[in-house]
Amino acid sequence: MNKNLAALKKEFPTLNERFGGRRLVYLDSACTVLKLRCAADAQRRHMLLLGGCGGKRSLHSLASAMEENFHAARSVAASFMGGSPEEVIFTAGVTDAANLLANSFPFTPQRSEVVLSPLEHNAVFLPFERLAAAGRIKLRVAPLKDFGVDLDGLARLVTRRTALVCVTHAPNIFGGTADVRRAAEIAHAAGAYLFCDDAQYAPTHGRCGAADGADACAFSGHKLGAPYFTGALCVKRPLLERLRPSRVGGGTVAEVAAAAGRYSVRYLGGYQGFEAGVQNYSGAAGLAAALERLTRAGFPAIRAHVSSLVSASLKELGGVKGVRVLGRPEDIPGGSLVSLAPAVKGFSVPDFSLFLNEGVKGSLIAVRTGRHCADLACLNSGYAETIRLSFFAYNTPGDVSCFAGALEKYLSLLGRGK
Secondary structure, eight states: OOHHHHHHHTTOGGGGOEETTEEEEEOBTTTOOOOOHHHHHHHHHIIIIIOSOOTTOOOSHHHHHHHHHHHHHHHHHHHHHTSOGGGEEEESSHHHHHHHHHHHOOOOSSSOEEEEOTTOOHHHHHHHHHHHHTTSSEEEEOOEETTEEOHHHHHHHOOTTEEEEEEESSOSSSOSOOOHHHHHHHHHHTTOEEEEEOTTTHHHHSOOGGGGTOSEEEEEGGGGTOOTTOEEEEEOHHHHTTOOOSOOOTTSEEEEEEETTEEEEEEOOGGGGGOOSSOOHHHHHHHHHHHHHHHHHOHHHHHHHHHHHHHHHHHHHTTOTTEEEESOTTTGGGSSEEEEEEOSTTOOHHHHHHHHHHSSTTEEEEOEEEOTTOHHHHHHHSOOOEEEEEOOTTOOHHHHHHHHHHHHHHHHHTTOOO
């Protein structure tokens, strides 16, 4: 671990905590990254020292300071995402962003189909499935191939009736990354737009799908060590100008007038039309602080470190009899996680999770087990549940070894092992 990452690791206080006297081995960063001290400090400072009326509602100095702070956070998010500040909409995360996009998208009778990759998180799948269930759109799901999206299969589904294609940049169940650039080319060739879920990609790559041609992309702040309920949706101007806000309220109105006994409302354009109500100003400050801190540490260094940990996991776990590593070995190091499936009779995923939580002397090993909100992937792959190890900048090779030792111990209790 280089000195920049060693310094960054000190920004995560949870790593110093003891749980029942045991050391935390945190391998669940794909669910949420441990929180940065600087992000919490920025949010707390904003709440206590500013905490006034924002959103251009007042003209006093405190309100101006609030607005300047919010604009600065938007600029930081825009730079990170590869867009302009005018293209960034603050959200509560990717779930919020996907719902906003689904309910604001300009579907027409001629273009009413949405094509999803088979690896979409429920955050993206469910908003569009709900529209399909209501008869408003037709939903298609691309085939799965070698635990990744079959882009040739996706291309066959995209037609002149396709309005939107959705591709997750880094799946949260099988690891690796998707070829967003090619997916964008496929969508654009048919006159469709591409939405990219960057929730798992952005934290360790330091960029979003807009740089690869996506018309819209989103990330979640809590997966970068920022406060919960923060994130952003970046929508390129040609699409942004066509979206119709699904929520309105204070902060979205340009003018309300009365004439001939009726009221007329003129709404603000651009991102302002999508940020109804009082916003999460302090959360945005914490989000900006997290992005700036990770940028100082260096995303190339973070990416190289995480890739080395994934590769070490493949080497150490690939030879363990009793589990199967899911995914193509050549693709997995490009992501930040490794998923395992039981390969012997008697291996209970829930029981193994409890064993990691309670049965390892001196350590509490935190991993994620189950379907990971990736029902499409589970249904298309035939795997009902997996054991997922996911890494961030604070992990070490020792964490991998600790998990591997616990796995061998559990398998030995079953009478299995190497």
